[in-house]
Amino acid sequence: MESVLRKYRGKGFKLTPQRIAILKFLDGNTSHPTAEDIYTEIKKKYPTVSFATVYNTVQALRDRGELLEITIDPQRKHFDPNPSAHHHIMCTGCGRIADVFTDYSKALTLPEEVTSEFHVTGNHVDFYGVCSDCRKKTN
Amino acid sequence: MESVLRKYRGKGFKLTPQRIAILKFLDGNTSHPTAEDIYTEIKKKYPTVSFATVYNTVQALRDRGELLEITIDPQRKHFDPNPSAHHHIMCTGCGRIADVFTDYSKALTLPEEVTSEFHVTGNHVDFYGVCSDCRKKTN
DNA sequence: TCCTATCTTGGAATAATTCTATTATATAGT
DNA sequence: ACTATATAATAGAATTATTCCAAGATAGGA
Ligand SMILES: [Mn+2]
Ligand SMILES: [Mn+2]
Ligand SMILES: [Zn+2]
Ligand SMILES: [Zn+2]
Numbered sequence: 001m002e003s004v005l006r007k008y009r010g011k012g013f014k015l016t017p018q019r020i021a022i023l024k025f026l027d028g029n030t031s032h033p034t035a036e037d038i039y040t041e042i043k044k045k046y047p048t049v050s051f052a053t054v055y056n057t058v059q060a061l062r063d064r065g066e067l068l069e070i071t072i073d074p075q076r077k078h079f080d081p082n083p084s085a086h087h088h089i090m091c092t093g094c095g096r097i098a099d100v101f102t103d104y105s106k107a108l109t110l111p112e113e114v115t116s117e118f119h120v121t122g123n124h125v126d127f128y129g130v131c132s133d134c135r136k137k138t139n
Numbered sequence: 140m141e142s143v144l145r146k147y148r149g150k151g152f153k154l155t156p157q158r159i160a161i162l163k164f165l166d167g168n169t170s171h172p173t174a175e176d177i178y179t180e181i182k183k184k185y186p187t188v189s190f191a192t193v194y195n196t197v198q199a200l201r202d203r204g205e206l207l208e209i210t211i212d213p214q215r216k217h218f219d220p221n222p223s224a225h226h227h228i229m230c231t232g233c234g235r236i237a238d239v240f241t242d243y244s245k246a247l248t249l250p251e252e253v254t255s256e257f258h259v260t261g262n263h264v265d266f267y268g269v270c271s272d273c274r275k276k277t278n
Numbered sequence: 279t280c281c282t283a284t285c286t287t288g289g290a291a292t293a294a295t296t297c298t299a300t301t302a303t304a305t306a307g308t
Numbered sequence: 309a310c311t312a313t314a315t316a317a318t319a320g321a322a323t324t325a326t327t328c329c330a331a332g333a334t335a336g337g338a
Contacts, residue, residue: 014284014335035325050287055326057285071210071265076325089249089257100253107246108264110228114239118228118268125247125264126210129257153304153315174294189318194295196316215294 013060018042018049022057026067026081032088032097034076072097072126089127093134100127152199157181157188161196165206165220171227171236173215211236211265228266232273239266 004027005015013019021042031037035054042049058079061067070078072090078097087100108123143166144154152158160181170176174193181188197218200206209217211229217236226239247262 010336012284016285016335018286048287050289051326052288052328053286069213071213074208074210074216077213089253089259091257092260098253098256100249102248102250104243104246107243108266109241110239110266111241114228114237114266117237118230118266118270119274120228120266120268121231122267123264124267125262127247127249127253127257127259128261128263129259131257135258149305151315155304155316157317187318189320190295191297191319192317199316 007066013064018046018053019057021045021049022054026061026079029081030099032070032078032080034078036076038079070097085122087125087127089129091131091134092128093130093137096131098131100125146205152203157185157192158196160184160188161193165200165218168220169238171209171217171219173217175215177218209236224261226264226266228268230270230273231267232269232276235270237270239264 004023005020008015008023022038025033025038025041033041035051035058038058039049039051039054042054058067061081062069065083066081068080068083070080070088072078072088073095075095082099085103085105087102087104088097089100090097104125105123108125110118110120114120143162144159147154147162161177164172164177164180172180174190174197177197178188178190178193181193197206200220201208204222205220207219207222209219209227211217211227212234214234221238224242224244226241226243227236228239229236243264244262247264249257249259253259
């Protein structure tokens with residue numbers, strides 16, 4: 001879609017072919033890819049693309065609030081092009097990460113001993129479970 | 140305390156001097172140390188200790204359910220010798236991680252679209268904020 | 279079209295973690 | 309207390325994730 005690119009034009013964000021490919025790959029992507037996932041995909045069209053470009057681009061997007069770093073997986077970072085407040089569930093079998101769009105903000109209040117010490121700026125709920133595919137396999 | 144060691148005697152868990160030092164360091168420790176934090180501490184008494192021993196020991200403890208891996212920090216893993224269900228808040232200034240003992244389990248229900256796909260086994264809430272020390276500094 | 283700040287790239291550097299082969303030792307069983 | 313052996317400690321290499329760097333390339337404003 002052109003709309004993906006329109007968002008970045010004239011904002012001091014250079015739209016190079018590699019970046020455009022990354023933006024298109026991320027646009028609407030709910031798979032929570034790792035840097036390697038992105039790299040592997042972009043490499044199909046731009047075989048000379050480097051990891052540095054992938055990391056540079058996700059950092060630039062993160063700095064603009066267009067992308068989140070997900071820490072749910074102890075092994076590596078995952079990236080999420082949906083920067084709106086939501087949560088995640090990871091399958092402990094295959095590592096797949098899915099979205100959870102429930103708003104828990106009302107319930108996630110903190111005790112006074114914490115709020116007196118911290119100015120709270122955000123929260124994120126990690127759920128863990130086993131997906132249906134993995135349940136079939138282990139059965 | 141001897142009680143720390145008593146828990147592991149006669150359970151196929153060898154109590155070597157290095158492990159005892161690690162267990163004592165972790166016992167009641169609420170600082171959520173990294174592997175390096177543990178290594179640095181144990182090295183004071185056992186200068187030849189290796190990272191492999193630290194990682195081997197925390198893995199053994201994790202496998203026994205005596206220790207949790209905390210993923211709240213995108214930079215590195217932290218370890219928590221308190222395996223009971225609780226949550227964390229990290230200061231985005233200094234990286235300090237504090238405990239949150241509120242029980243949110245009642246509120247953290249998942250929509251049917253998620254529960255139909257995942258057998259949920261656990262959850263963890265990450266809070267982010269700025270601690271009072273860091274607020275002073277930035278002011 | 280030209281200029282230049284910004285980007286891309288390969289490769290090196292860094293950092294976190296895991297692996298491997300060897301040596302050492304805690305502890306169960308005698 | 310002694311021994312045997314399963315388990316652990318160690319150094320260092322390997323792996324993996326991520327960042328840094330210097331040199332050449334280019335997007336996009338003037
Ligand atoms: Mn998401
Ligand atoms: Mn804790
Ligand atoms: Zn799965
Ligand atoms: Zn702080």
